[in-house]
Amino acid sequence: MTHQLPESLLDSAMPLSDCSSPSLGLIRGKMRNCWDFLRFFQRLTDQAVRYDACFFGCGVLHALGVSLDREITHNLPLSYRKGIRTTAGGVQSPPLSTWFASGKPLLVKIPSQLCSAWEENFVAHGYRNMVIHGFSDREVGTVSIFGFYNYISESDDRVVGLLNAIAAITHSALHELPQTIGREFHLVDSKKPVALTEREEEVIYWVSQGKTNADIAIILDISSNTVRNHLHNASEKLSASNRVELVSFMAQRCTG
Numbered sequence: 001m002t003h004q005l006p007e008s009l010l011d012s013a014m015p016l017s018d019c020s021s022p023s024l025g026l027i028r029g030k031m032r033n034c035w036d037f038l039r040f041f042q043r044l045t046d047q048a049v050r051y052d053a054c055f056f057g058c059g060v061l062h063a064l065g066v067s068l069d070r071e072i073t074h075n076l077p078l079s080y081r082k083g084i085r086t087t088a089g090g091v092q093s094p095p096l097s098t099w100f101a102s103g104k105p106l107l108v109k110i111p112s113q114l115c116s117a118w119e120e121n122f123v124a125h126g127y128r129n130m131v132i133h134g135f136s137d138r139e140v141g142t143v144s145i146f147g148f149y150n151y152i153s154e155s156d157d158r159v160v161g162l163l164n165a166i167a168a169i170t171h172s173a174l175h176e177l178p179q180t181i182g183r184e185f186h187l188v189d190s191k192k193p194v195a196l197t198e199r200e201e202e203v204i205y206w207v208s209q210g211k212t213n214a215d216i217a218i219i220l221d222i223s224s225n226t227v228r229n230h231l232h233n234a235s236e237k238l239s240a241s242n243r244v245e246l247v248s249f250m251a252q253r254c255t256g
Helices: 006-011 021-027 034-045 078-083 092-103 117-124 156-176 198-208 213-220 224-238 243-255
Strands: 053-062 065-074 106-109 129-137 144-147 186-187
Touching: 006 243, 034 053, 034 065, 034 156, 034 186, 065 144, 078 117, 092 106, 092 117, 092 129, 106 156, 129 156, 144 156, 186 243, 198 213, 198 224, 198 243, 213 224, 224 243
Parallel strands: 065 186
Antiparallel strands: 053 065, 053 144, 106 129, 129 144
């Protein structure tokens, strides 16, 4: 996904090496997975704002603008994410485009009169507002963006102050994540149990063991179509978009 990044934003970018925050030193080598990052971000925001869901993206700067090569979401339903996907696999989000055009903290509050398919999808999933901000480092050639949905805070000024305060450290933490993590990864709150059938759990277990659908069909003495149906149903329940997410969510349920 490529976006144009205005020169004004590039000019104002602060190299991470100039950041004085002691938190930068605390994350070096400690972002082992997406859950480590999410817990870190929650600690950054916990005292200033509450929210129901959040998203993150990071990538690189190039001649055409910005390409986000990794996306992480937390508690965003699969149906919502499908609603903002383009046929080319990108994201159709006017607020995201607005941030890339300005580079300033953006507070989005949906009006009572809906004017676009994006707003309809947003409201249909119970969202009332969202905030977006990010950070770019021209010296290194990287960029990141993040935001959260249904935020609650004492004031909008406090939210803007928080966004400015954590933009650089969030950027650094995102780029500390191992490159082995997939392009898109969705996280769900393990405190919200979702009922899977015994057979769905069995299928996911064998997926975690590296088995193909055909292998699982033989092991469980069912058809490959039935295996696919179980995986589809489990994916819908857990808002998982791929097999890696399914296995990760099951691991979180077991440890939780």
